[in-house]
Amino acid sequence: MDAILIMTRPAPAGTDFADTVTVAYGHTLTVIQSPALRIEPLPYAMPDTRNVVFTSARAVEQAPPGDGLTAWCVGRATAEAAEARGYATYSADGDAESLVALVLSRRPHSPLVHIAGRHRRGAVAARLTEAGLRCTTVEAYDQVPLPVPEELQLAAAGSIPLVAPVFSPRSAQGLLGLSFTAPLHVVAISPAVATLFRPMKPATLLTVGHPDADHMRDMTVAVLRGLAGTGE
Structure with a gap:
């Protein structure tokens, strides 16, 4: 089964980004929209x-x-x-x-x-x-901070890998308070974001070379493909 894409970016940017990842990945993904902020x-x-x-x-x-x-x-x-x-x-x-x-x-x-x-x-x-x-x-x-939806809490307690592109320290807050049994793979837009996740010891913690949506999309897709065994 493919990994689940976790979006903590506020709407509508989180939805738009998930759509670009799905198109680049090439087939349908399970996406949990869990914006950390309104x-x-x-x-x-x-x-x-x-x-x-x-x-x-x-x-x-x-x-x-x-x-x-x-x-x-x-x-x-x-x-x-x-x-x-x-x-x-x-x-x-x-x-x-x-x-x-x-x-x-x-x-x-x-x-x-x-x-x-x-x-x-x-x-x-x-x-x-x-x-x-x-x-x-x-x-x-x-x-304004938003509560973590039950769907994400259940996914965090599961076993399916979770891939989370994180665009800011503020949107990281939607993940930092959770306990994960599912493998968590974080794509961070900056070293400041990556630093927040180091104490959690995620399965993957990557930082893009350039802080923009295109680089975030490409690295997120690369992680998804690697987990699916189709890395290029």
Whole structure:
């Protein structure tokens, strides 16, 4: 029997990612959608700006339309989401470190606004401000924890291998509190995520070489194929 794919990424991104994995894998997978968080929009006043910083596509969803504003984006998927909403984009194609370096390399003259969640990493606005640029943070959404569904609890107590692509330390929380008898295979988007799982001693703990959805998909599919005995 194939392994079960566990998605703790919030909806709808978790569902969309599972669909891309299924297509790349080549046949139907059993998927347990167990989002660790619910995205809850927060009211905010948008400052006057020509430059917006995005560290996730989720933030783009909560932002006003671009109408020609410039968006400084952490990666390609975020940039594509911003372009779809009318922003002119720059993509760092990496992580928060790469994004800060990109903005500092071009040093826009007008103030920047980082539209982000209440819980965030990387201190992007603070680092840009320390480097001499004007950047403020607007909290546009909250990430509200969700209970672990019974389906995942039963799978964790079973014997079928579980493959969990984990996209953030916050979404990792949907797995860290569980006890597993089933073999757990974790694909982490960053070393920070991988570090959280080391005490659990999962059967597999891999970190992608580049923190984006394409690399997460490819490594997840490789793990699934390896477990099925069809690794290429």
